[in-house]
Ligand SMILES: Nc1ncnc2c1ncn2[C@@H]1O[C@H](COP(=O)(O)OP(=O)(O)OP(=O)(O)O)[C@@H](O)[C@H]1O
């Protein structure tokens with residue numbers, strides 16, 4: 001892949017010695033990682049390894065106990081999700097973070113609703129932009145007016161991904177974006193993730209599917225019980241090595 | 253991104269059901285009760301213009317409070333304290349208006365409501381206590397305050413501008429209480445449906461975590477809805493004081509149940525995320541009509557309470573059953 005190209009660029013995201021504790025429990029320790037524009041980095045590890053926690057630290061939901069986050073050469077202290085969004089970072093959370101009883105278009109613009117000159121919601125614009133986007137990404141939903149809870153799991157996932165890709169300018173964090181999806185839908189999401197590369201957006205994707213990880217990623221970062229076990233270039237490793245790193249057992 | 257037919261085949265039937273019953277149950281109920289009284293009470297003066305406009309006038313404070321509660325409940329909270337805010341505000345207004353004039357009376361009345369809203373709001377949004385417990389406590393607290401404010405005495409309101417403005421007056425031939433209702437419903441509806449604030453209130457009640465990661469300040473929304481509710485309960489207090497030309501600690505005492513019923517029957521979800529201001533208006537008119545009709549039917553006070561309770565129970569059951577899934 002184009003790891004050599006992006007390596008020349010400045011990283012869009014730089015994590016250094018990130019540590020996070022919840023009360024007495026250490027969820028993440030000594031975590032360092034760079035993500036370059038147009039690069040896809042996979043984050044793998046068993047359940048409870050700390051992957052979602054790491055995503056939430058980058059997106060500003062949690063403040064790290066120690067360590068620094070640098071976005072495009074600027075060290076940032078993010079105390080809430082708005083700030084991450086201000087830096088062009090978008091997230092697809094594991095639970096999707098959709099408001100179930102609201103429409104697709106309201107969710108697409110949640111927190112960023114456009115208004116007309118009277119200060120009233122510009123629904124026409126939200127609906128039009130949602131429809132364009134949904135068509136572009138081939139997310140098959142009944143309409144922009146549909147209520148989220150009337151959608152299937154895959155359709156909801158589609159809405160969350162469409163929202164993130166619409167707003168992201170630098171970095172997208174995806175927490176198990178295909179966990180609930182069928183074969184065709186998974187392929188669709190993978191296609192969307194690859195298209196982000198062309199937009200020169202950095203991607204950090206969590207996945208339990210090693211097939212997917214090897215298909216999509218430029219580099220693979222392994223977490224085990226909050227510890228960073230290592231980072232490998234996808235082209236220079238294989239599944240056995242990654243499995244050994246995830247489980248801590250040598251495979252022969 | 254699943255195939256389109258999965259939603260096309262399964263959903264429509266239930267969608268149609270929900271739309272029909274859930275959103276129109278209040279209008280249907282309103283019509284049924286109206287027709288029932290119109291037929292049963294046709295010789296008792298139910299249908300006279302005077303009686304119908306009386307219902308509207310008596311309903312005004314409940315409607316105003318219901319608007320506030322739609323915001324609160326849509327944000328996933330509850331405000332029980334409105335039951336005693338009304339009396340505190342009415343008394344505060346009555347005491348000041350007699351000595352310091354109209355402006356001071358209005359400021360004192362609305363201000364008292366906003367202060368109670370502020371107290372609720374800070375405790376709920378920033379101390380992070382559940383609104384049910386906070387407002388249950390402030391309901392009791394301010395019931396006590398309203399009693400001690402004037403030693404259980406009733407305070408007459410003598411300022412005729414005040415009583416005209418909030419009670420018996422009229423403008424362009426329309427009674428002022430109806431103006432207040434129309435203006436409050438119109439403003440409430442536009443803010444609720446057409447502004448970012450309204451959208452953020454709904455998102456907060458629907459999924460506060462999603463709202464928060466979307467950059468919505470959830471605590472600020474919680475504070476705001478409780479402030480709105482307190483302020484509107486204060487306005488309701490002014491309307492009572494204006495119409496009755498007096499304020500007493502008992503004002504609004506029995507309104508809490510009526511307001512909650514009006515809002516829920518009107519189509520607002522108890523758990524937040526969905527609601528309607530117009531529905532709440534129709535819901536409270538329905539409650540007012542019910543009160544009025546049962547009195548005209550000559551039911552004793554205790555029978556009125558029982559029948560009213562049963563009808564509210566039935567209405568709430570129908571509207572909630574349709575909404576829960
Ligand atoms: N808010 C919290 N308070 C306390 N402990 C937490 C909190 N969030 C996460 N943890 C703990 O941190 C550890 C890492 O959790 P995390 O959700 O990041 O795992 P994960 O790698 O995403 O797992 P999965 O693959 O199951 O999604 C777990 O032991 C979890 O119990």
Ligand SMILES: [Mg+2]
Nearest residue numbers: 051052053094
């Ligand atoms: Mg996780």
